[in-house]
Amino acid sequence: MTENDKNNSDLLKKDTNIEDNHRECVVNSPEEASAKDEMLKKESSVNDEIEPSANQAEAKSETLAKEVTNADQESVDDEAFVFVDSDAPEEPNALERLTETIISDWQKRNAERKAEESKEEAAATATDMPTNFEIITPTGSASEPEQKKNDAELEAERQKQRFSLFESQELVMLPIPELVVFPNVILPVSIETESAIKAVEYAIDKDVPLFLITRRKSDQVNVAKTTLYKTGCICAPVQALRLSNGSFRLVLHGIARARVKKITSRKPFAKVMLEVVNDINSDSSETEAAVQVISHQFRQVASLSSNISPELVMAMSNVHNPGQIADLVAANLSLSTKEKQSVLDIDDVCARLHKVSLLLSKEIEILKIENKIQNKAEMEMVKGHKEYFLRQQLKAIQEELGDGVDEDADVQRLKEGIESSGMPKEAAEHASKEVKRLSRMSSASPDYNMIYTYVDRLLQFPWNKSTQDSLDLKKAAAILDEEHYGLKEVKERILEFMSVRKLKENHRGSIICFVGPPGVGKTSLGRSIAHTMGRKFNRTSLGGVRDEAEIRGHRSTYIGSMPGRIVQAMCNAGSSNPVIMLDEIDKLGADYRGDPSAALLEALDPEQNSEFKDNYYGIPVDLSSVMFIMTANVLDTIPPALRDRMEIIRLSGYTLEEKMEIAKGFLLPRQREENGLNAKLFSLTDDALRCVIKEYTREAGVRGLEREIAGLCRKVARKITESRRPRTKFKTLTVGDVHEFLGVAPYSETDNIDPNPMPGCVQGLSWTQVGGEMLTIETNIIPGKSKVTLTGNLGQVMKESAKTAITWARGFLNAQGIEFDYYKHDIHVHVPEGAIPKDGPSAGITLASAFISAALDKPARQDLAMTGEITLTGRVMAIGGVKEKVLAAFNADIREVILPEENRRHLQEIPEDIRKQIVFHFVKRAEEVIDIVIFGDKAE
Numbered sequence: 001m002t003e004n005d006k007n008n009s010d011l012l013k014k015d016t017n018i019e020d021n022h023r024e025c026v027v028n029s030p031e032e033a034s035a036k037d038e039m040l041k042k043e044s045s046v047n048d049e050i051e052p053s054a055n056q057a058e059a060k061s062e063t064l065a066k067e068v069t070n071a072d073q074e075s076v077d078d079e080a081f082v083f084v085d086s087d088a089p090e091e092p093n094a095l096e097r098l099t100e101t102i103i104s105d106w107q108k109r110n111a112e113r114k115a116e117e118s119k120e121e122a123a124a125t126a127t128d129m130p131t132n133f134e135i136i137t138p139t140g141s142a143s144e145p146e147q148k149k150n151d152a153e154l155e156a157e158r159q160k161q162r163f164s165l166f167e168s169q170e171l172v173m174l175p176i177p178e179l180v181v182f183p184n185v186i187l188p189v190s191i192e193t194e195s196a197i198k199a200v201e202y203a204i205d206k207d208v209p210l211f212l213i214t215r216r217k218s219d220q221v222n223v224a225k226t227t228l229y230k231t232g233c234i235c236a237p238v239q240a241l242r243l244s245n246g247s248f249r250l251v252l253h254g255i256a257r258a259r260v261k262k263i264t265s266r267k268p269f270a271k272v273m274l275e276v277v278n279d280i281n282s283d284s285s286e287t288e289a290a291v292q293v294i295s296h297q298f299r300q301v302a303s304l305s306s307n308i309s310p311e312l313v314m315a316m317s318n319v320h321n322p323g324q325i326a327d328l329v330a331a332n333l334s335l336s337t338k339e340k341q342s343v344l345d346i347d348d349v350c351a352r353l354h355k356v357s358l359l360l361s362k363e364i365e366i367l368k369i370e371n372k373i374q375n376k377a378e379m380e381m382v383k384g385h386k387e388y389f390l391r392q393q394l395k396a397i398q399e400e401l402g403d404g405v406d407e408d409a410d411v412q413r414l415k416e417g418i419e420s421s422g423m424p425k426e427a428a429e430h431a432s433k434e435v436k437r438l439s440r441m442s443s444a445s446p447d448y449n450m451i452y453t454y455v456d457r458l459l460q461f462p463w464n465k466s467t468q469d470s471l472d473l474k475k476a477a478a479i480l481d482e483e484h485y486g487l488k489e490v491k492e493r494i495l496e497f498m499s500v501r502k503l504k505e506n507h508r509g510s511i512i513c514f515v516g517p518p519g520v521g522k523t524s525l526g527r528s529i530a531h532t533m534g535r536k537f538n539r540t541s542l543g544g545v546r547d548e549a550e551i552r553g554h555r556s557t558y559i560g561s562m563p564g565r566i567v568q569a570m571c572n573a574g575s576s577n578p579v580i581m582l583d584e585i586d587k588l589g590a591d592y593r594g595d596p597s598a599a600l601l602e603a604l605d606p607e608q609n610s611e612f613k614d615n616y617y618g619i620p621v622d623l624s625s626v627m628f629i630m631t632a633n634v635l636d637t638i639p640p641a642l643r644d645r646m647e648i649i650r651l652s653g654y655t656l657e658e659k660m661e662i663a664k665g666f667l668l669p670r671q672r673e674e675n676g677l678n679a680k681l682f683s684l685t686d687d688a689l690r691c692v693i694k695e696y697t698r699e700a701g702v703r704g705l706e707r708e709i710a711g712l713c714r715k716v717a718r719k720i721t722e723s724r725r726p727r728t729k730f731k732t733l734t735v736g737d738v739h740e741f742l743g744v745a746p747y748s749e750t751d752n753i754d755p756n757p758m759p760g761c762v763q764g765l766s767w768t769q770v771g772g773e774m775l776t777i778e779t780n781i782i783p784g785k786s787k788v789t790l791t792g793n794l795g796q797v798m799k800e801s802a803k804t805a806i807t808w809a810r811g812f813l814n815a816q817g818i819e820f821d822y823y824k825h826d827i828h829v830h831v832p833e834g835a836i837p838k839d840g841p842s843a844g845i846t847l848a849s850a851f852i853s854a855a856l857d858k859p860a861r862q863d864l865a866m867t868g869e870i871t872l873t874g875r876v877m878a879i880g881g882v883k884e885k886v887l888a889a890f891n892a893d894i895r896e897v898i899l900p901e902e903n904r905r906h907l908q909e910i911p912e913d914i915r916k917q918i919v920f921h922f923v924k925r926a927e928e929v930i931d932i933v934i935f936g937d938k939a940e
């Protein structure tokens with residue numbers, strides 16, 4: 001790291017706040033002028049007495065402004081530049097008197113300028129110019145002063161010839177507020193205003209250098225005139241980076257001092273002819289002595305200040321040009337803009353060295369005082385540590401003697417805990433205040449235990465304790481595959497999160513919500529995620545929570561108050577970045593005590609949870625490093641605002657083959673271990689396992705399957721223990737053994753297929769919270785008076801769907817010329833399993849098919865199932881839960897399914913092996929459904 005690099009780094013940090021001070025534009029907007037004018041009117045009265053020197057500076061500024069304006073070829077309405085010396089006094093009174101006149105003139109000029117088309121400036125004659133300049137230093141030795149002098153003169157002559165290129169061409173002038181650039185110094189500069197950006201673009205396009213000149217800070221008030229220092233620096237852009245907002249970040253290399261000779265153009269930015277200022281070398285012996293003094297002073301400053309790097313001091317010893325030494329030292333000192341400009345204004349090298357020496361002396365005195373204050377503070381700190389050590393020794397001695405201690409043990413323990421807890425400043429001050437209150441209380445006071453418990457719970461929070469994330473993606477994928485079968489989408493999302501975390505350490509990520517039926521592995525997935533990332537895991541169930549205080553905590557002043565569940569989860573995990581699973585979030589309630597879901601809005605918002613305020617603590621705690629995972633069975637009961645903050649990942653039910661693999665890889669080994677068996681004592685054939693899945697369970701997950709396997713394990717364990725001699729091996733269970741041990745099967749593979757179907761009976765598909773289900777609809781038509789009866793615990797939406805289907809079916813029969821007197825018949829629609837509530841519009845085509853089958857007295861096909869919403873015109877509309885419904889049909893040995901055409905795109909959600917075994921009929925009209933179901937047309 002060179003001295004320039006460090007300097008550039010420091011300046012770049014200062015540049016980040018450049019928006020308030022860095023206004024490079026030559027022309028200001030009318031809005032800014034108006035705002036400044038209003039500010040000036042509100043200012044206090046100005047001091048009437050002006051010193052003679054101030055009047056002289058004012059007259060000098062006005063005269064110079066007139067000269068510059070007269071030398072310009074443009075109209076007098078252009079903006080004026082005033083160049084002053086660095087030692088010119090800042091006179092707000094003089095600027096204030098000019099403000100009103102110049103602002104009014106500028107506003108008039110701006111209105112006229114808007115009416116005219118901007119004239120295109122003539123392109124400056126391209127001049128070959130080197131963009132990188134090396135610092136040429138004399139090579140003579142210290143023992144040859146005459147050779148040094150000759151080398152310096154030759155160097156000055158070369159510099160003069162080289163810099164003469166800049167006097168013959170027109171350069172872009174870039175006024176920079178409060179920033180001084182020295183020759184042979186690399187400096188980062190931020191360019192944000194429109195005119196300055198145009199100037200930079202022009203300089204880069206024409207390959208010409210920029211002339212950077214410092215603008216006085218007093219110009220922040222006088223917006224109608226740009227007051228500039230006389231001397232600036234010709235700079236070459238070493239690097240130009242355009243940011244997303246259109247601004248530039250430049251790295252400039254100072255080349256030479258220069259002064260404005262003539263302003264040739266002001267629109268759209270200032271162009272000038274320059275007079276290059278060459279160094280004036282005077283008495284060489286005095287100059288050499290000044291260089292030695294400055295070198296000594298600079299080393300002294302480096303020893304006192306940490307802002308000067310050793311590399312910069314070493315680099316200084318390699319520079320032999322006195323002028324360059326003065327510039328380099330001035331550029332790296334913490335000087336004011338006026339002090340730096342005063343160094344830049346000096347042409348004589350010897351005088352410049354003297355000026356820098358005076359500034360170094362001032363800096364040394366300031367640094368000595370700062371170090372003295374710092375050393376005093378360190379001594380006080382050491383003294384405090386010494387007293388603490390002696391007090392601890394005294395305490396130990398008193399405990400050995402049985403004389404007790406001076407300070408209460410509880411208070412002392414809390415103080416030590418606060419010091420070692422790593423609390424933020426606000427929390428530490430709050431806790432110390434409570435401990436101070438505690439020290440003044442008697443232990444018999446009712447508030448003593450309350451305050452002690454409060455501070456103790458503050459100390460239990462893991463303020464600065466965290467675990468290191470394990471971001472090995474291969475290892476993570478292996479762990480996820482080992483602990484869970486399938487769930488490809490979920491595993492990919494977890495690996496994506498880890499990948500982003502690996503690239504960006506402070507990535508907050510999103511709040512994940514697993515939605516799916518019971519038993520599909522939502523909760524165990526959260527535990528696997530924590531295991532994969534190497535984080536602590538805590539599960540909190542929110543089912544049935546109705547009190548907002550359960551989330552935010554109770555006020556600490558209440559008896560028996562506690563922090564909220566989220567803070568408690570972090571305390572139990574003992575880490576500031578755990579994986580917290582909020583289980584059953586769809587089961588949250590609300591009553592007169594508040595709405596817990598509203599309290600979760602802040603905790604689950606990555607933009608707000610860095611300052612989550614728990615009511616018990618009363619101070620903000622940081623939840624931004626916590627990975628929240630929610631689980632739910634349905635989304636309907638989750639408030640929209642809360643649902644919007646979560647990334648929804650759906651977990652559908654498992655297929656038969658997936659359940660087989662899960663049972664073999666996870667359920668059987670676990671149940672063997674829990675029941676004291678091994679693979680030789682307990683095993684099942686594939687047919688037996690398939691029998692358990694199809695005849696003893698009917699679910700989307702595997703929780704019931706594990707229960708049945710556990711029952712088989714217990715039966716086998718009893719057989720083994722009741723045998724007369726110890727057994728090391730037991731037979732592999734077959735289908736017959738399963739029926740013997742588990743009893744009569746509650747389900748049958750042929751339950752949904754009637755070998756002798758009756759008219760009006762149709763197989764439909766439905767979605768429930770536990771996955772897809774077969775839905776049988778029965779319709780019977782009897783003589784009557786057009787009464788429609790709907791039974792089976794149907795919801796309002798399903799009742800309306802049934803009426804719509806019947807109305808369409810009546811129209812369809814009439815259109816087909818089929819005689820059916822609706823007013824002489826009653827219609828009864830029944831959906832079996834009346835204890836189970838049913839609702840939704842997706843049974844529309846099923847209801848229509850059942851009615852037409854009954855009306856025609858013709859049985860419908862029982863080897864297919866259907867789902868789809870119907871309209872009065874017979875259009876079949878899309879439905880949801882396609883995957884779950886198709887899986888339900890597949891598990892019921894149905895191999896033909898009718899779906900709306902709009903749901904064709906959802907087929908990719910279904911596993912490929914199942915798609916290949918099912919024939920799908922995609923329909924747009926209800927007439928197509930009737931042709932397939934009633935008349936048996938098997939369209940592809």
